[in-house]
Amino acid sequence: MIQKFFIFCSGADAHILASCSEGEKNKYAGIGATVFFTALMAFIAASYALYTVFDNPYSAIFFGFLWGLLIFNLDRFIVSTLKKRDHFGKELLQASPRILLAVIIAVVISKPLEMKIFEKEINQVLLEQKNTLTLANKDQIALQYQPSVNELNARIATLKNEVAEKERSTNALYDTYIAEAEGRQGTLLIGKGPVYKEKRDKHDASLAELQALRKTNAEKIAEAEAEIAMLNTEYQASVAESQPIIDGFDGLMARINALSELPWFPSFFIFLLFLAIETSPIIVKLLAPKGPYDLKQEEEESLVATWVTQKVNERNHILATDTLLNQKVYSEIAEEEAIYAYKKQKAEELMRLQADSFHELQVKNL
Template sequence: MKRTLAGFAGGQSKLLGVTPGDELRYAAMGGVIVSTALVAAASAAMAVHMALGTGVLVAVLIGLAWGLIIFNLDRLLVVQMTRQGSRRLTLMMAIPRLLLAIVLGAVISTPVVLKIFEAEIETQLTVMHARQVAEYNRETAQNPDYASIPELEKTIAADEKVAAGGAGITIEKDPAVVDARNQYDAAQKTFLKAQANVVCEKEGTCGSGAAGAGIAYREKVGIQEEARDTRDEALARLTAARADARAALSTAQTSAADAARTRLTGNRERLTELRDRLEADKAAHAAASKEDTGLLARLEALEEIAGDRPTLQTAHILLFLLFLSLELLPVLMKTLQVLGPETDYEKVAREDGEHRQRLDRERRDHELRTEQDRLRRAADAAIAGNQVVVDTQTEVMTRVLETWQQRAIEQAEEDLRHWVRDSGPVSPPGYAGTHQQNGVPGQRTP
């Protein structure tokens, strides 16, 4: 088991057997890598279950796949970090790996933190949903369509009252009635003033100052009578105006009721439609807000809680640092190792690597020499083969030429014999002159 964990951290079994003192360090590093992968798997399973609402089995499978990815990434970060020629170069190579480990630690720790503070987050989500619904209702009230609902309700109530005969223009607001009532009020005021003057004159408290029914009293009584007649005439005109207005009002109320009933039909339908749309929109928004419980919403809820509760914020930071250090630990251990003195394992690994490189160079040199010798021998064989071909071709051509020459001589002799036979006897040598016999030219003696 220890050798297996050491292998996860990049330790080679053959070399660890030579340096048993370093085996424990590599095994511990491998154990941290495995632990980080397991935490990453659990974190991914919780994140998928919270964000996507998947089943437990699916979340576990996805979590295992993510844990395997983190396991390979951590092994890559650790195994690929080797000692360089200088500490500065080694540190420059370690910094990107440390930054990547920080990113992985943040990704791994977030779902775990959300799960730990799940109860507080659920409560805050309820508050956030209620706030979102209230905000949506305020925005809805400013919508031009929905903002007309209260005014439309008032219009419908007024039309319902008119249609029921309980509202409309009263006779007292008729212009003729108003004018007649003003005249009656003025006449009544004049009559009352004249009546007061009569009483005052009779008592002697005003006017002539003499009590009793004297000349001044009788004059004021006459004025009172005229004022009474004027008032009675104004009252008669007011009564007639009211009668005329009442007759006209009956017709107007009937027309107004008919018009109100006509408006009521359209306005009620419009009000019902607007109310249904408003309730549907509110229900849809409330449902969507209630279902907004994913990873992002939980992060926002956690941020709001942390802002209001410093203790929770401190706990959040500590948990984050805990899981971050878990992810950083193998990379940090490897960084410290390559920055420190060379260990026995590294010395053995370096010597083994140099030995392997030397053997590899010797093997390549041997293969090169073997290949060169093979090529040289192949070239010599090719040259010898070419020479044999040339010699063979030369011999063949020589024999062909000799055969052709022999055949040419034999053919020439054969032609000569035929010619001698066909031409007859030939003159003996030494014969002078030239003659022709049987049509064959003679020969001249030299």
């Protein structure tokens, strides 16, 4: 039962193969098994690749199964249409497009399996790429808010400098009137005289201005800090909103690119393995000598070709004979006077009827 199934997978004619030896049957069963297991690997590879796209196991299995059937049909077609010739060069020329197709199929099958085999290494590369993208994303979003934040910080610094400058001038006035009272500066007289009172009034006025400035600037600084806090909140919200896009950066294309950043030799080795599996049925048919199955298949094709050629020649002879007979019959009829006179009489009657009908039509129109 298993042998019959694998023979079906090989695309061989089971009717012809039934009359061959067991060795011939086993050869084509082995070719069919290779075709079947290649399609099975294609199903697994496609299901995994599509799962990274759809994130749905049922859809991935369904489309992976369709892809496996497609690869099975292609491989079966490639093997079944490769026929043994009397010259190896002709066989190789016949197999060259099929080998090229097998190489393409091997690439398509091996790539998803490489991604599964090196999944941990690919995840590490993707993690590094995600971290880089996260930092770059934060920098890009910060460019939208940083100018406003810098402007607000500059305004706060200016307001604080105004207060600090006013404090320095007020402290200077304080030192001046204290020095006047102690007789160290100004009039050099100890005591609180008119000059002391004048300098004290200037200090008190400056102190009042300082207190008012502190209150006004404190309110302005609080408003600026509130704006900075709001901008920071918006910035964090923008970063949080865009982060899921970066976290989802693990699709099929991202994984293929991450795979390309890994050392090439292991991937190339896996590709060679699948290339060997995919081309093995073709190579077996090319290298194997012409067996009983090939001879019987060639005999059947020759019988069909001969039968078709005979039928075509027979129809051509019938057509040629029929044409000659018709020419002879009609040429003899054309030479008989009675038939000529009869056809002339009928033509004259027809012309009279046409003339009478035309005359009646003209009279009716008048």
